Amino acid sequence: MSEITITLPDKSTRSYAAGITPLEIAESIGPRLAQDTVAASINGALSDANVSITSDASVSLYTGSSDEGHEVLLHSTAHLMAQAVKSLWPKSQVTIGPAIENRFYYDFDIDGTFSPEDLEKIENKMRELSKANLPVSRQKLSRNEAIKLFKGMGEDYKVEIIEQIDSADNISAYSQGDFIDLCRGPHVPSTGKIKHFKLLSSSGAYWRGDEKNKMLQRIYGTVFSTKKELKEYLIFLEEAKKRDHRKLGKELEIYTFDDEVGPGLPLWLPNGGIIIDELEALAKEVETRHGYQRVRTPHLSKGDLYKKSGHLDLYKDSMFPAMDVDGIEYYVKPMNCPHHHKIYDASPKSYRDLPFRISEYGTCYRYEKSGQLFGLMRVRSMQMNDAHIYCSHEDFEAEFMDVCQMYLEYFDIFGIDKYEMRLSLHDPAALGKKYIDEPELWNQTEDVVRNALKNGGINFVEIPGEAAFYGPKIDVQVWSAIGKEFTLATNQVDFAIPKRFNLTYTDENGSEQTPLCIHRAPLSTHERFIGFLIEHYGGDFPLWLSPIQVIILPVSEKTHTYATSVQSKFKAAGIRVKMDDRPEKIGAKIRQAELNKIPVMAIVGKKEAEQNTVSTRRRFIGDQGAIKTDQLLKNIISEIKQRSLPHRES
Numbered sequence: 001m002s003e004i005t006i007t008l009p010d011k012s013t014r015s016y017a018a019g020i021t022p023l024e025i026a027e028s029i030g031p032r033l034a035q036d037t038v039a040a041s042i043n044g045a046l047s048d049a050n051v052s053i054t055s056d057a058s059v060s061l062y063t064g065s066s067d068e069g070h071e072v073l074l075h076s077t078a079h080l081m082a083q084a085v086k087s088l089w090p091k092s093q094v095t096i097g098p099a100i101e102n103r104f105y106y107d108f109d110i111d112g113t114f115s116p117e118d119l120e121k122i123e124n125k126m127r128e129l130s131k132a133n134l135p136v137s138r139q140k141l142s143r144n145e146a147i148k149l150f151k152g153m154g155e156d157y158k159v160e161i162i163e164q165i166d167s168a169d170n171i172s173a174y175s176q177g178d179f180i181d182l183c184r185g186p187h188v189p190s191t192g193k194i195k196h197f198k199l200l201s202s203s204g205a206y207w208r209g210d211e212k213n214k215m216l217q218r219i220y221g222t223v224f225s226t227k228k229e230l231k232e233y234l235i236f237l238e239e240a241k242k243r244d245h246r247k248l249g250k251e252l253e254i255y256t257f258d259d260e261v262g263p264g265l266p267l268w269l270p271n272g273g274i275i276i277d278e279l280e281a282l283a284k285e286v287e288t289r290h291g292y293q294r295v296r297t298p299h300l301s302k303g304d305l306y307k308k309s310g311h312l313d314l315y316k317d318s319m320f321p322a323m324d325v326d327g328i329e330y331y332v333k334p335m336n337c338p339h340h341h342k343i344y345d346a347s348p349k350s351y352r353d354l355p356f357r358i359s360e361y362g363t364c365y366r367y368e369k370s371g372q373l374f375g376l377m378r379v380r381s382m383q384m385n386d387a388h389i390y391c392s393h394e395d396f397e398a399e400f401m402d403v404c405q406m407y408l409e410y411f412d413i414f415g416i417d418k419y420e421m422r423l424s425l426h427d428p429a430a431l432g433k434k435y436i437d438e439p440e441l442w443n444q445t446e447d448v449v450r451n452a453l454k455n456g457g458i459n460f461v462e463i464p465g466e467a468a469f470y471g472p473k474i475d476v477q478v479w480s481a482i483g484k485e486f487t488l489a490t491n492q493v494d495f496a497i498p499k500r501f502n503l504t505y506t507d508e509n510g511s512e513q514t515p516l517c518i519h520r521a522p523l524s525t526h527e528r529f530i531g532f533l534i535e536h537y538g539g540d541f542p543l544w545l546s547p548i549q550v551i552i553l554p555v556s557e558k559t560h561t562y563a564t565s566v567q568s569k570f571k572a573a574g575i576r577v578k579m580d581d582r583p584e585k586i587g588a589k590i591r592q593a594e595l596n597k598i599p600v601m602a603i604v605g606k607k608e609a610e611q612n613t614v615s616t617r618r619r620f621i622g623d624q625g626a627i628k629t630d631q632l633l634k635n636i637i638s639e640i641k642q643r644s645l646p647h648r649e650s
Contacts, residue, residue, distance in 0.1 A: 108216060177340065310500065377486075543644065573637060612629055
C-alpha cells in the first residue's frame with residue numbers, strides 16, 4: 001500500500017499508509033489525544049475523524065474543548081437525543097436539531113408535551129446509548145435516494161427539507177445503531193465520545209418558526225468535553241436565569257406586554273420610561289459633542305419611498321403590510337434611513353456643509369414571526385438610536401473611526417469589557433438578489449472599511465454574507481458581566497442609496513458629487529439595549545440610571561416629618577427619591593429596598609433628626625454610618641454626574 005505525507009499544524013510531517021483516518025493519526029501520537037479527538041480538518045475543511053485520507057494532506061485534530069470540536073459535540077449530542085426520543089416514542093418524527101451558543105436543540109412532532117420526568121427518561125436513554133459506544137457512519141445519497149429513504153421511515157419533515165435541496169447538491173445522512181438522520185455533519189466517530197451532557201428544558205416551537213405551521217416540541221440540552229466544564233456552564237445558566245430580563249423586567253416594573261396591544265409591542269412602565277430618558281440624555285450629550293444635529297421623522301410613509309430605497313424589493317418580508325390611505329399605499333417605517341435621506345435633500349449642500357450628521361431615536365416597526373419574538377430582544381416595535389453621516393470619500397475614514405470610537409466610549413460608561421467588531425461582507429453569488437448589484441463598489445467599499453479598521457487599530461473579524469443589502473457593516477457583539485453574548489449595535493456603510501435618492505453636494509470646484517452615507521446605532525434600540533443592561537447589571541443599575549436612586553427609611557412615625565424634609569431636599573436637587581412610610585419595622589423596609597435593588601438607603605431615626613444626618617446603606621456595600629444630609633446629597637450628585645458604574649462608593 002502506498003504511503004502519504006500528513007502535515008500537522010506545527011508544520012511537522014508524518015508518513016502513513018494511504019487510507020489512514022484522523023482518529024488513527026491521533027492514536028499514533030498518543031492514546032489521550034485519540035480519546036479526546038472528536039473531529040478533524042483535512043486541507044482546511046472540517047471533517048469526520050473516521051474518514052479515510054488517500055493522498056497527501058494537512059490535518060488538524062480537534063478535541064471537544066476546541067471551538068470546532070465543541071460544535072461537533074453539540075450537534076452529535078442533538079442526534080443522540082433524537083435517537084433516544086425515537087427509541088422511547090417510536091411514532092414521533094424528528095425535524096431539525098442545530099447547535100446554538102453552547103447548547104443544542106431538537107424539534108419533535110409528538111402527541112402531547114415533554115414533562116420533566118420525560119426529559120429524565122430521555123437523558124437516561126442517552127447515557128445508555130453513549131455507553132454502547134455505537135459507531136457513527138456517514139453515507140452519501142442522491143436526492144431521490146434520500147427522499148425514498150426518509151419517506152419509507154415516515155419522516156415527513158425530512159422529506160420536506162430534502163425536496164427543497166437543489167437536486168445537484170450532495171446529500172448525506174448519519175447513522176448510529178438503528179437510528180439514521182439527515183445531516184451534513186461532521187459528527188463524532190462513536191457515541192462513546194459523548195459523555196458529559198444535560199437536558200435543560202422543553203418548550204413548544206412552530207415548524208420553521210411560522211405560527212401557521214404545526215406546533216412541535218423542542219428540547220434544549222448542552223454538552224461539554226469534561227464534567228468540570230459542564231458544571232461551570234450549568235452554574236452560568238442558573239445565574240443567567242436569575243438575570244433574565246424577562247423576569248427582572250417584570251419584578252422591577254420596567255416594561256410589560258399586553259395581549260390586547262399585541263405581541264412584540266412593549267409597554268414601557270414609569271421605571272422603564274426613566275431609563276429611556278436617561279439613555280436619551282446620554283446619547284444627546286455624546287452626539288452633540290460629536291457634531292450631530294437631532295431630527296424627528298414620522299412613523300409611516302408612502303410606499304414609493306421604500307420602493308426608492310430598495311426596502312420593498314429586498315426587505316419586504318420584514319415589513320408590515322401596506323395600509324390604504326386615500327387610495328395610496330402607506331407603510332409603517334422599518335428603518336429611519338429613507339426619512340433621513342429626505343432631510344439631507346431638503347436643502348442644497350456644498351462641501352462646507354459636510355460631514356452632515358443627523359440623529360434621532362426613531363420608532364421603527366418590523367414584522368417578526370410570533371415564534372421568533374423574545375422579550376425585549378426580538379420585538380415588532382422599537383426605538384432606535386439611529387444616525388446618518390453624509391460625507392465625502394476623503395472624510396469617510398475619519399468619520400467611520402469617530403463612530404467606532406463612540407462605541408468604545410459607551411462601552412466604558414456601561415462597563416462592557418468584552419466586545420467584538422465583526423466586519424460583515426457581501427456574498428458575490430447573491431448580487432441582485434440579497435444585495436445591490438454593484439460588484440465594483442462592493443469591493444471598493446469593503447476595502448475602505450477594512451483599511452479604516454486596521455489604521456484605527458481596532459480588532460475585528462470578517463463575516464462573509466452578512467452585509468446589509470446596500471453596503472458592508474460592522475456588527476458589534478458584546479458580552480454581559482456573566483459572559484452572555486448579545487448582538488448589540490451596527491455601523492453600516494451605504495454607497496448605493498445616496499445615488500438612488502440623487503443626493504449630491506457641490507465640491508470645491510463647483511462640481512456635483514455623491515456623498516457616502518454611514519448608518520450607525522451605537523446604543524442599538526431601547527428594547528434590545530435595556531434588555532441587555534438588565535441582564536448585564538442583574539437589575540442593579542448604576543446610580544445615574546436607577547429608576548429610584550434613593551429611598552428614605554424612617555425608623556418610626558415620629559421621624560416622618562424629618563424624613564419628609566430630607567425627601568423634599570433630595571427632590572429639589574433632581575434626585576429620584578421615595579420614602580417608605582409603611583408602619584413596618586426598619587428591618588422589613590431594608591429587605592424590601594434590597595429586593596427593589598435601590599442603590600442608596602437613607603435611614604432616619606430620632607438621633608439622625610436631631611443631628612441633621614442620615615444613616616446610609618449602599619447596596620452590595622452595606623452600612624456606611626451616619627453622614628450629614630447635605631454631604632450625602634453632594635456625594636450622590638457627584639456620582640450621578642460622573643455616571644459611575646454600579647456598586648462603587650462615592
